[in-house]
Amino acid sequence: MRYRFSTGLRHSDVTPASVFHARRRFLAGIGAGVGAGVLGLPGAGRAAPDITRLKPNTYEEITTYNNYYEFGTGKEDPAENAGAMQTDPWTVEIGGLVERPGAYGMDDILKGAPIEDRIYRFRCVEAWSMVIPWNGFQLSHLLDRVGVQPGAKYVAFETAVLPDVMPGVKRNVLEWPYREGLRLDEAMNPLTLLATGIYDKPIPNQNGAPLRLVVPWKYGFKSIKSIVRITLTDSQPQTSWNMSNPGEYGFYSNVNPEVDHPRWSQATERRIGGGFFAKREETQMFNGYGEEVADLYAGMDLKKFY
Template sequence: MANRWKNDLKDCDVTPEAAFLNRRQLMAGAAAGIGLAGIGSTARAETLEPNDWEDITSYNNYYEFGTGKDDPARYAHTLVTKPWTVKIDGMVDHPGDYAFDDIMAMMTVEERLYRFRCVEAWSMVVPWNGFELADLLAMAGVQSGAKYIAFETANRPDEMPGVRYPVLDWPYVEGLRIDEAMHPLTIMATGIYGKDIPNQNGAPLRLVVPWKYGFKSIKSIVRITATDKQPPTSWNKANASEYGFYSNVNPKVDHRRWSQATERRIGGGLFTKRQDTLMFNGYANEVAGIYAGMDLRKNF
């Protein structure tokens, strides 16, 4: 896709979204360059066209607000995100209840344009704003004995109509191995397209792990725990044969009820063609190393 990229960065004032587009072109160009050098895949340059705000904020899986894709956009406004406190505990040097604003004052927010692949075989490309989880964990002082990081979503029946139904065992919980949590690709997202992240996308802060199926990227986090035991994860608890702890995007390991070989990009309308799903969602160069020697069929 050499023709699509042209460097039109200028030293003049630009609107935030235009700045974003410029940056994307830079990234796409850089990725294409890597591809030519034989290191990266060119597919990444071709697919990094972000979905528009409407798609990203209207088609969501957030079962705390209902199981329909449009339920979160319809009902999530009731979630009170200000004030917001994140409890950081477990094997950390500085446990405590951290106010969201205090966390933000300490963190450096940057833009990350990531592929997002749902286990249901649809995908998007999302321009997140957020900070690296590693920075937050460093701030909390994760101890050397910690092997996993556990996460928990808010569980508020008054504000979340979906938790009145036993679709899952509430609250929603997730977990990462420590090296996954510390990986530079792993972020806590607090915005999309430079705006505050909407409630339906997991306000005020959510995990984004771009090489894993979307359900690993837990939303509206109220608790982060460093632990030496593999923490329980919601979908694994609900159906262990279908959802593993790792849940890395892997076109060769099918979900029990459907194939994961292909995916459909959201936003293309009624006649969207399926496209091949990439190993680790296209982030194999960055993350394949941390799973070296592991049987990914067994540890799905």
């Protein structure tokens, strides 16, 4: 694992994709021969060998096939339209049931944050998937720093609304700003990441610069982009897709092949980059991270709480 305490990446810091792949194949080999824990990712370690055996998608695939409706509903729209968004400076309002509320700049947010390399399988509700090498730090690190008050049960997030550079917010596709939320125990899980980069490069605008959420056992729309507000609350927050169509999108949005979307099956997925005729893969419960997160939902009816 790599820890970096700076607030940004220089060109000299960037690892070429070929080197990144080689390093990950090496780590995967160690994991297969010695045990999963050698990767040193708290909570993620047990799943790491399976994930690292999957070849990550290319940087081009990751950054040109996106859902980011603020920039358009087409998969290519974000890459075409997001370049004008300014992400420096950037401020995140953190409030609600926290000990130290306030407006935090990126320097404050990243101060002392242990930046890690993590390869996560990323699954979209539309039945496509990628494997993405993220750079980021655990959300729990930030929440610990601002101090979670005892009454907090949920974490709510909001995305920036910038009509001058986001053509999508002028359309009534969703109610803006984009909102998401997690239960506090989900937010504190070691797998839950605030991502700042991809392939050791600063995260591009179309992928959620400068700060986005990554929750690998949930469908991709839970991983809110370009965060400007984080609020700790004692009640379940509203989430954009659930507000838009509660019959299709639940609050939890866990990857569950046994719960179909009303308009398509979730039992299989198509890996982006494999070609149109590539064999579909069976969808794994909790996207393959069940060992790490299934206990969060013990006793819950996962078809009711979808």
